[in-house]
Amino acid sequence: MDPKIQNAFRALADPTRRDIVQMLAAKDMTIAQLTERFDMTRAAVKKHLTVLSDGGLITVEAKGRERINRLEPKGIAPVLDWLSYFDRFWDDRLSNLQEAIERNKK
Amino acid sequence: MDPKIQNAFRALADPTRRDIVQMLAAKDMTIAQLTERFDMTRAAVKKHLTVLSDGGLITVEAKGRERINRLEPKGIAPVLDWLSYFDRFWDDRLSNLQEAIERNKK
DNA sequence: TTAATGAGATACCAAATGGTATCATGTCAA
DNA sequence: TTGACATGATACCATTTGGTATCTCATTAA
Numbered sequence: 001m002d003p004k005i006q007n008a009f010r011a012l013a014d015p016t017r018r019d020i021v022q023m024l025a026a027k028d029m030t031i032a033q034l035t036e037r038f039d040m041t042r043a044a045v046k047k048h049l050t051v052l053s054d055g056g057l058i059t060v061e062a063k064g065r066e067r068i069n070r071l072e073p074k075g076i077a078p079v080l081d082w083l084s085y086f087d088r089f090w091d092d093r094l095s096n097l098q099e100a101i102e103r104n105k106k
Numbered sequence: 107m108d109p110k111i112q113n114a115f116r117a118l119a120d121p122t123r124r125d126i127v128q129m130l131a132a133k134d135m136t137i138a139q140l141t142e143r144f145d146m147t148r149a150a151v152k153k154h155l156t157v158l159s160d161g162g163l164i165t166v167e168a169k170g171r172e173r174i175n176r177l178e179p180k181g182i183a184p185v186l187d188w189l190s191y192f193d194r195f196w197d198d199r200l201s202n203l204q205e206a207i208e209r210n211k212k
Numbered sequence: 213t214t215a216a217t218g219a220g221a222t223a224c225c226a227a228a229t230g231g232t233a234t235c236a237t238g239t240c241a242a
Numbered sequence: 243t244t245g246a247c248a249t250g251a252t253a254c255c256a257t258t259t260g261g262t263a264t265c266t267c268a269t270t271a272a
Contacts, residue, residue, distance in 0.1 A: 006121055013119035014230085015112055018188070025192055032248065044231050046250075051229095065239040065248050076189065082124070083182070083189075086131055120260080138218065150261050152220075157259095171218050171269040217270075222263100229258070237250075242243100 004056060005078040011055030012079065016040075017048050021057060021071065028070040110162060111184040117161030118185065122146075123154045127163060127177065134176040 011017055020034060031049065035042045049069060052058045056075035061068045117123055126140060137155065141148045155175060158164045162181035167174045 005124075009115075009119045009124070013115050016230090018111075018115070022191070030248075031250095040230090041232060042249080043233080043251090047230070067249065071192075076192070080189070083186070085128070086177075086179075086182070122260085136218075137220095146260085147262060148219075149221090149263080153260070173219065213272100215270100215272080218268085220265105220267075222265080224264105225260105225262080227259080227261100230256095232255080233253090235250105235252080238248090240245100240247080242245085 002078065005082055007051075007055040008057065008075060008078045009055075009082075011052050011057050014048065014051070017052055020045075020048060020052060024058060024069060024071040028068050030066050030068060034069070108184065111188055113157075113161040114163065114181060114184050115161075115188075117158050117163050120154065120157070123158055126151075126154060126158060130164060130175060130177040134174050136172050136174060140175070 012021075016038065019038075023029060023034060023037065031042055031045055034049075035045045038045060049058065049060075053060065056078075057072055058069050058075070059072045061070065118127075122144065125144075129135060129140060129143065137148055137151055140155075141151045144151060155164065155166075159166065162184075163178055164175050164181070165178045167176070
């Protein structure tokens with residue numbers, strides 16, 4: 001059906017990829033920088049980045065011989081949209097998110 | 107690491123399982139009832155239900171020889187908590203969720 | 213009691229997944 | 243120009259995953 005939703009959920013299903021998302025939330029990073037922080041090869045990290053890119057969660061900017069990986073905020077939209085479908089079920093937690101938004105606006 | 111988060115995200119990573127969640131959001135169902143709606147065997151559906159149960163997203167109640175599968179609203183909490191960590195990044199969409207919550211309160 | 217029904221368990225299979233090793237390509241600097 | 247560096251691409255491997263077929267068990271109904 002909707003490949004965006006599937007690719008986004010799939011991208012988030014792996015702990016390494018969620019870690020990468022958190023790291024990129026702190027700052028943009030190259031593959032080499034990311035690889036430093038994991039106990040795996042650059043090729044493995046690259047694969048994860050490809051999945052994250054397919055999921056629309058990151059973008060890559062070529063900068064000379066480096067590639068800057070950065071978080072793509074819009075990418076999470078399909079996930080949140082899907083979750084919002086159930087707001088009447090888990091709106092306790094959605095309320096918490098709402099509070100976070102309120103705090104953020106100040 | 108937090109196995110709850112991992113199991114919950116993993117449970118949501120499969121389209122069939124997300125469909126099951128949506129169906130159970132409409133009403134509680136047995137395996138047989140769910141299987142009617144999919145083009146796969148009962149054993150396959152059962153496996154998906156096990157993954158959803160491991161993820162804390164559903165609970166099962168024995169009722170005679172039937173097992174009633176129902177959505178567990180609390181189960182989504184780890185997912186929403188993880189996502190809320192990034193509210194400053196994707197708060198556009200969080201705002202939409204906020205609107206959904208507001209609509210729901212009326 | 214006996215047969216039918218709803219569900220769990222296991223063995224098996226093909227494909228996807230997460231990883232490595234290795235080689236190729238483009239860019240920066242001496 | 244030449245070497246070092248950052249990255250991409252591919253082949254390969256073990257494990258996990260999503261599925262079926264089949265068997266067993268428990269409960270309901272005739």
